[in-house]
Amino acid sequence: MPTQAADLPKSYDPKATEEKWYRFWKEGGYFHADPDPSKEPYCITIPPPNVTGSLHMGHALNNTILDAMTRWHRMRGFSVLCLPGTDHAGIALQNMVENDLAKEGFTRHDIGREQFIARCWKWREQYGARIYHQFEKLGCSYDWERVRFTMDPSYVDAIMEEFRSWYERGLIYRGIRVVNWDVRYQSAVSDIEVQTEARQGKLTHFRYPFADGTGFITIATTRPETLLGDTAVAANPGDARYQPHFGKMLKLPLTSREIPLIADDYAKPEFGSGAVKVTPAHDLNDFECGQRHNLPQIIVIGKDGRMTEAAGPDYAGMDRFEARKKVVADMEALGLLEKIEDYTIQTPISERSREIIEPLLSEQWFVDMKPIAQPAIDLVTQDKIRFIPERYKAIYLDWMENIRDWCISRQLWWGHRIPIWWTDAPLADSSAEGAPDQQGHAGRRHAFARSQEDAVAALGTPHVWQDEDVLDTWFSSALWPHATLGWPAETADLDYFYPTNLLSTAQEILYLWVARMIMTGLDFVRRPAESSSEQDGLLDPDGLTRRILPFRDVYIHATVLDENGQRMSKSKGNGIDPIDLIDKYGADATRFSLMQQAGKNQDIKFSEQRTDIAGNFINKLWNASRFVLMNLDAETTGDLPPRDQLTEVDRWILSRLSATAEAVNKALATYDMDDAARALYGFFWNDFCDWYVEMAKPRLRPESMERTTAQNVLAFTLEQTLRLLHPIVPFITEEIWQALPHRGESLILAEYPIGAPEWNDAEAEAAVALTIDATRALRNLRAELGIAPGIRLSAAIVSSDTVVRGTLSSHSELMVTLARLARFDVLDSSPSGEQEKWVGTPITGGEMFLEIGETLDIGKEAERIDKELAAIQKEIERAEGKLGNASFVERARPEVVEEERKRLTAWQEKQAALVERKRLFAR
């Protein structure tokens, strides 16, 4: 039923509309999808935001893209599942709960592990759904019946299976390594969660005397406090300065130790004195160097960031940065401080806590990544996963080829507790398993177990305890696509929707997350070779099974920066909250402004102004639709009239519509969201509103014979345009669509237009282009000559071109249209009478004349003609120059040369016409 246009307010109110339609879609079950063998599947498992999270611009951009792709495929007839969920966000959530506790004056240790975890759950029940509501505000058509959380029981099953498999294959091992220690969170963090920042610091030069009193060696350090943990000094084996001294002992100042001077490639002769102090427990390089030389590892900085007993009585218990000062002062007092230089230090910072990372020797669980990485390298090398933009493929491969082992244990309480159980009871009977502890603890064994019961059985003793640590958050999110679809169970969802189609995310988690999903997907999900396609993954050597990839396309979206190109951050206060944008401009304007900017660039400089501008487009869409609705009758069907009833202008807009549909589909298929938005913006505003609607107005008058045709073409074109726009601006399009004549219950399921070859009409396009050109020329004349709108004018066209004459003959449809749009009343076939009263202007293929009459200012007209002639002269010179160049004529493609000739002729004709007019006025 057409809505009464009078019901529609003059400007669009997003708030009420958005809520109304969201509820309609959600309650109508339009977001839900089930496996449907009659349709092709399309699936996205959306990147799970942290439960602690709130929608930021990156989410808004990503989820707009995901939802646009979702809606587009749904309209194309796929069975579409877009599965949402959240991540338990180990460190982030634990930190929030700890801060909460701190306000009450407690630490987590005060309330104990069990209580603390209960509190975390409470927190997540209270706040965990907030981001879902924000996704709904944005319009995301996700299947809310399939929400997943990384700590759901079924998801935990997947994690257990992952751990078991890797543990039993010997890929998970216990190791003592230097890890990135976050002093504030009291936990190891991964390399990826560490940022390096250039900070101003000092390079301190110390002297270490030889034990035999024969002089000293100078070393430089940025971390003087680690002196206390030094167990050697190294110099390059090729360094002549030190060759005589290798093997000699040095007296380590401030301690009672003597340490050797060793030869190691790691020392670079050109840096400082060429000698470097070696602290195996507190630096990764030093650790590796220490391994090579069997050096002792002395931990002098503890997990709390304070100096340990091993640092000696003068320092024990002191904060690491205080100790730094004291070491320098003490060395100075001993006369062993050589100098202190200003120095820019690449300082490792923990991404979450912003604390300076302390490299610390500690015992952790690791995953041996090399064997798991190889298939994920092969797969991408064979282009079975498409990276968009393509450049990320090389970035991914580079990282994968240099992959390092993954430290998966975290010293937190919130998360998945490591399913390893320990015992130090001796092996009672041979049936009990359990791997021995390689490090220290003689007789200690461990085993994988899902429960204490299992552990007792596995280790053959009731004296068991579970590992205290939890798993890195990324250990669980690495399973996202298949675990959310049911793996390790063989579910119908997994069978139908996997592999998924698209993974879209920010570039900063390409390694952290994307690479790991590819690895786990290939490692865990397999299908019989005969029931999977080659494109789905890699055939196993047995030829019977295939490892299945998690997704086909990886789209890495731009980073949203502020208008000055700075990263948005809370501390800088330069962030834009998308929820504010939605409240102020509406979700559609927010989405459209994001899509307009989502090109292939690495970043987007976003300012609120962009959304304001997009809001204008939304308003234009609203008002043009109001106009259409106001001009429809109750019986208007919106069906396309038979072709023989269509005018040239009708055929033109359908041809443009078809071209636009093709362009939009093409752009969406390659994730060129900006191209899609641009094509739609241009078509709707310029072609449809500025020209088609204006041209159609007289035909809509009640007495017009063409009223019905015009109404139907108008309604049809608008309806098709709404379909095309719906994936990007879902709310307003549904609101208008429901008011227009339509079939079906919701636009969300309307078939997406792909363009119709039979609508392509080059003839109509050319004719209307000519009309537009001529209309502009006449409007220009009026404006240039300053002719008041009220003054009656006549116009005529003169052309030697029969096509032009035919199109714009004195009584053709287009000429009538032209006359109205360019605002002249009387029409004549050619200038007659006193030529001085006419002015002319060249158009493609001819000349337009306008009768100005007595008001014509001859001086002004002559000036105008001169200006125009000068511009034409420039064009002619350019073309003549080109055609006068023998090598151009000989070597350029013939059609290019021909085109240039035609162009020249056209300019020359225009020039001749103007010269003629000028002569007239010169009399």
Next chain:
RNA sequence: GGGCGGUUGGCGCAGUGGUAGCGCAGAAGUUUUACACACUUAAGGUCGGGGGUUCGAAUCCCUCACCGCCCACCA
């Protein structure tokens, strides 16, 4: 140190070998069957610098500069 992106009118961007485009801002005009969040018209650019390839370069190659991102253990 390595890699990648960017540099086009005042601002934000499109354009990947054949006459430099769009949006915004600014100028002038306009109640015209919806929209002043609009309409109409005009103005505004030697496409970061230099070199090369080509009949022809914003577009391809080399080089330099600046801005930004990612990676890397340099004390």
